[in-house]
Amino acid sequence: MSDPTPVVDDLREESEELDRLVAELSREQWALATPAPRWTIAHQIAHLTWTDRSALLALTDEDGFRALVEKALAAPESFVDQGAEEAAQLPPAELLAQWREGRTALDKALREAAPGARFPWYGPPMSAASMATARLMETWAHGQDVADALGAVRAPTDRIRHVAWLGVRTRDFAHGVHGLPAPADDFRVELLSPSGDLWTYGPEDAPQRVTGPALDFCLLVTQRAHRADLALRAVGPDADRWLDIAQAFAGPSGAGREPRNAGGARP
Template sequence: MSDPTPVLDDLRDESEGLDALVAPLEAPAWALPTPAPGWTIAHQIAHLAWTDRQALLAATDPAGFRTEVEKAAAAIATFVDEGAEQGAALPPAELLERWRAGRSALQEALRAQPEGARRPWFGPPMGVASMGSARLMESWAHGEDVADALGVRREPTARLRHVARIAVRARDYAYAVNGLTPPAEEFRVELTAPDGTLWTYGPQDAAQRVTGPALDLCLLATRRRHRDDLALRAEGADAGRWLDIAQAFAGPPGEGRKPGEQGLPAERDKPGQGATA
């Protein structure tokens, strides 16, 4: 993607949609538990604010960001949780303003990057568009956790194309992180977008195929729903296996949710989220 402006616009809109969900909440509601074990709504927003700050550092101070990578490597099991805990301890109004300021600064920094720039991350270096789509994926996924905590359902939008694209491109990574050898051939993936149009990936004549709603693949690959609760269809054993392990974030796959669990444990994204995009 040569021009990152569209994805950055979508990232802005995705964040504003989640902002509109949490901004009216009274302080006690920020302490509601979400599907991520031990994380409240405040933890979810604090995590997004923390990751935005990390991305801003990567974009503006690569040397300083390398120090953060070293810290993460030394405390890999606790690094993400510690960042969320610190932010969640703030008064909700202060946390909300910190998240807003951080994501605004990140938008400004990413839009100012020179063409073709690649910035360090916890995984491989990322271009501006890839970083924007990874931030959108994480914002959407954690927004689902917030929505689950509040008992609401958000209307899917065309912005899901970024999440779906990451999921499809990360197919081989999903196999690798599960200790499996990726299939040699490409899959055909046909997803029905929220507006009824079709998003397609891979050769049209591929023997292994996945079809279904784009929303469902996004929920599956971010570990927000179990495959059994979704309307995805696989043709071919390899395609079926992929639906068992698909993930759009970097790091261990985690347990995910069990069949029928609409608001129970979901895997939190690790610092390298989206690194395979």
């Protein structure tokens, strides 16, 4: 993933799709509750605006980003919510304009990043490609929250390959978040893409395996759906445990979604 162009292109398309979903909303619709506790649609877009701005600082102003990290460390439990709350109070047209302006600037900075450069973040430093992947994952996940609030069904695209890749890559991180040792061996992950291709990760002969639709895997690792509602299959106890704790995002694990089907039985 040394060349960030493909994922930056997909990030732009993912952002534009979400933009089309919110651009014509009424003020009342911007205030609709989303599945995230206490967050409206305005909070979701405000959060993306804030994190895009953070990523832009990381790429273009290391001192400015360092100051932002120090502010986060001073209030680790509320920092992200505060950023979303402030921007969510703006008039919808102004918030939308700020989001568009920020993501356009970030797009330019990602494309102009020096090859091989690494940039500071709240965790380990990231390449431009990794930064764009993380931004796409967040844009897609928070876009799902918006769609759910509106009762809209988004047609999945193969842009979620970046989310799936990140979900696989964060397997050991997810164990660490829960205070668990990482599995000793690689897993085999086979996911059916929206276009019908099979995306594969890990050794073909690995005994621990995860299979199913790529969309379901992405919903799981972003905690946008409960495992009981997804058609994912685990073979092996370590793979099974992973599906209960998987997360592709930084920070502590959230409560996730409640199961939709009665009794929470797995399909």
